[in-house]
Amino acid sequence: MARVEGRYGLVYTTDRPESAARFDDLVSAYLGFGRDIGDRLKALQADDPDMPLAHVAKGYFLKLFGSAAMSARARKALGDADSRFAAVAATEREKLHLEALRAWCADDLDRTTDLWERILLDNPRDAFALRLAHFNHFYAGEGRRMRDSVARVLPDWQDSDPDIGFVHGMYGFALEESGDYARGERYGRMAVERNPADAWSVHAVAHVMEMQGRHAEGIAWVKRHEPAWSTTNNFRFHLYWHRALYHLERHELAEVLALYDDYVASDIAADMYLDVCNAASMLWRLEMYGADVGDRWKGLTEVSLRHVEDHDLIFVALHYLMALLKGGEPEAAARLAAQLEGFANSAATQGRVSARVGVGTAAAMTALANGDPGAAVDALLPIRYDIWCMGGSHAQRDLFEEMLVSAAVQARPQLARALLAERTAAKPASAWSWRNYAKALRAQGQGAAAEAAEKRAEALLAAA
Ligand SMILES: [Fe+2]
Structure with a gap:
């Protein structure tokens, strides 16, 4: 040949x-x-x-x-x-x-x-x-490896190469995931200037804005390029998810639900795992923010029931589990959790991930769904610093931190106060975190500090 x-x-x-x-x-x-x-x-x-x-x-x-x-x-x-x-x-x-x-x-x-x-x-x-x-570095949670992987090849790419924008966008996203927001934004924007339909690069900049709490800018950024990136495959729904996440941070729950219905969950029947991750994590967050999501979980269970035996990616399996737990399928949820436990004995890469964080996270989510926040704290607290290894982005994995925080607010006020001191320091633009901090402080008898935290939340929401 x-x-x-x-x-x-x-x-x-x-x-x-x-x-x-x-x-x-x-x-x-x-x-x-x-x-x-x-x-x-x-x-x-x-x-x-x-x-x-x-x-x-x-x-x-x-x-x-x-x-x-x-x-x-x-x-x-x-x-x-x-x-x-x-x-x-x-x-x-x-x-x-x-x-x-x-x-x-x-x-x-x-x-x-x-x-x-x-x-x-x-x-x-x-x-x-x-x-x-x-892709694989991403689903191993290895931001630095992802960054260095692209950096190693960059000198071999030229400005005239038709795909160089994609390479810049990958570098931008990887820089963001390894904490270098300024350079991440620069490379992402450079790629989008070249090709506004380059959804991964639009996404890289969207992540920078999420991590830096630039919610209004994020909404404008994603909207500005929507005519171009919305021509892509189902990945476009992840960009709508990002836009919904900014609105959620601003407590614009009606807007989040509208984006959920019109875009994020609009093609769930296509059975693409990222769609389910977007949808399940958004519904779980919405409920933590106090929204009534109606019967929306139901729409996710049909697809999730097909994946009870899946463990290609633990991160993804956990999102199927969310849908089963919340969508009224406790038996299927228990089967999925049991298979994650069985898979934890496997030598496969994701088997090790299941052992390290999958089983514990599944137990925490099950406890939360069963109204036992204390058990959820017990399951999540020991593994919270290892959750990165299941991959996904910082923004996606933040859901598990939010689960821990809201479980602690309900069951362990002293721990909640400490966790929220930490969280408001890391995410000072998060009104939800300041509100929960106020609750935890009040439960600890710290009225003045609680009032100050509540004021921070109100100020953020008023400015939104
Ligand atoms: Fe993302």
């Missing part, structure tokens, strides 16, 4: 010269959350069924769904890829991609990421490997 050079000097094994450019375009579509990724791959494979890397790509995209059902299909794609690779002399880069898919299918996420990083040493312009490594 012949070798064809594609964009960025990447070499593909194929007898069809046009397949290289089509593969490069597929990768660009993936970087841009294109709605036609599946169609592109199908068309490429229909015209070039023997291209070895296309089989690996199929396995990757199936694994990205993060579900047990799709993982089974990914293993089948791995088998097809193995047959193709056995019949051709593939490049070293392609062989490493095959091994990465194998490691991913074996649930060895650390090895999977290592293999992508190995590819990047020789091929720093392999944007597929870069974005996949970015």
